[in-house]
Amino acid sequence: MSDAIRVTRTTTKREKPKDKDLSFGNVFTDHMFVVDFQEEKGWYDPRVEPYGPLSLDPATAVLHYGQSLFEGLKAFRGKDGRIRLFRPDKHVRRLNRTAERMCIPALDPELVLKSWTTVVDVDRDWVPSAGGTSLYIRPTIIASEAFLGVRPAKEYLYYVILSPVGAYYPEGMNPVRIKVIDKYVRAVPGGLGEAKTAANYAASLYAAEEAKHEGFTQVLWLDGVHRKYIEEVGTMNIMLKIGDEVITPPLNGSLLAGVTRDSVLALTREWGLYVSERLVSIDEVVDAADKGTLREVWGTGTAAVISPVGELVYKDRKIVVNGGRIGELTQRLYDTIVDIQYGTVADTRGWTLEV
Numbered sequence: 001m002s003d004a005i006r007v008t009r010t011t012t013k014r015e016k017p018k019d020k021d022l023s024f025g026n027v028f029t030d031h032m033f034v035v036d037f038q039e040e041k042g043w044y045d046p047r048v049e050p051y052g053p054l055s056l057d058p059a060t061a062v063l064h065y066g067q068s069l070f071e072g073l074k075a076f077r078g079k080d081g082r083i084r085l086f087r088p089d090k091h092v093r094r095l096n097r098t099a100e101r102m103c104i105p106a107l108d109p110e111l112v113l114k115s116w117t118t119v120v121d122v123d124r125d126w127v128p129s130a131g132g133t134s135l136y137i138r139p140t141i142i143a144s145e146a147f148l149g150v151r152p153a154k155e156y157l158y159y160v161i162l163s164p165v166g167a168y169y170p171e172g173m174n175p176v177r178i179k180v181i182d183k184y185v186r187a188v189p190g191g192l193g194e195a196k197t198a199a200n201y202a203a204s205l206y207a208a209e210e211a212k213h214e215g216f217t218q219v220l221w222l223d224g225v226h227r228k229y230i231e232e233v234g235t236m237n238i239m240l241k242i243g244d245e246v247i248t249p250p251l252n253g254s255l256l257a258g259v260t261r262d263s264v265l266a267l268t269r270e271w272g273l274y275v276s277e278r279l280v281s282i283d284e285v286v287d288a289a290d291k292g293t294l295r296e297v298w299g300t301g302t303a304a305v306i307s308p309v310g311e312l313v314y315k316d317r318k319i320v321v322n323g324g325r326i327g328e329l330t331q332r333l334y335d336t337i338v339d340i341q342y343g344t345v346a347d348t349r350g351w352t353l354e355v
């Protein structure tokens with residue numbers, strides 16, 4: 001697709017919150033990027049428009065059968081004033097992998113990247129600068145055809161919205177309390193667990209609410225077949241350090257291939273640590289806690305970056321991890337990734353893209 005990108009600027013600028021007031025995902029910028037798809041035209045008319053409501057027919061397919069996808073990445077403003085995206089190429093590839101799984105027509109990877117750099121550039125004044133803040137980029141595709149039959153739609157809407165954000169969890173980098181659940185399942189291999197699509201997150205809400213009412217921040221999901229192997233924590237990938245081994249579950253089709261997960265694996269391998277992508281049963285975790293070898297547990301994700309787990313409750317067993325404090329490796333990973341994201345240290349891995 002070679003259409004030029006049209007830019008229509010807003011005439012009514014929205015009010016920007018102060019950096020110190022930012023939480024997650026409740027403020028949006030002045031503009032959004034939009035591209036349409038029709039079967040006979042392909043993806044067409046890429047443009048920047050003022051941010052505003054979508055007008056959808058009540059029969060729009062996505063509202064009924066959830067044919068959709070989204071991505072989430074961030075733009076950071078460094079102390080040098082420069083704005084950098086973190087590993088956008090990985091997000092582009094994952095967007096198209098999800099598109100394939102959801103029967104959504106693929107987008108030109110160059111257009112996707114261009115849509116992110118263009119809209120961030122148009123709204124660059126919205127990228128906050130305080131530590132821990134960033135501009136969250138939310139690309140989304142919805143099946144926009146008004147049709148009630150169950151089949152892939154013939155019309156789609158791609159849009160990208162931007163939200164200046166602070167910490168994802170109110171706890172920030174403080175260790176969170178997690179309930180291990182075996183009553184509900186989120187995904188199974190062959191299902192949608194590895195796709196960044198709405199249904200995956202809808203499936204997680206009930207269990208998370210139940211856990212929150214009991215005073216937990218999130219749940220630790222076990223695999224959907226045996227209800228035995230740990231899979232994800234809330235909406236994040238899970239990692240542990242047992243003895244000297246850094247462990248995370250393998251990408252077996254039911255968990256998301258997180259970009260932060262990949263970054264942590266790259267860093268820990270670079271640092272020469274003993275790193276395994278392997279199945280870990282909840283019994284192994286309990287056993288390690290009993291033996292005193294469960295050193296650290298943390299979640300990885302774009303929104304929170306690294307989130308230390310201070311406590312795990314499984315049935316009637318409570319496991320306090322590292323005395324409820326942030327582990328040494330957890331902190332090192334957070335500091336290293338954040339330093340790369342803000343350009344505080346040189347990006348020697350080609351992970352950032354300046355806008």
Ligand code: COI
Binds near residue numbers: 300304
């Ligand atoms: C993440 O970035 O870790 C997430 O998956 C959360 C997002 C869906 C808000």
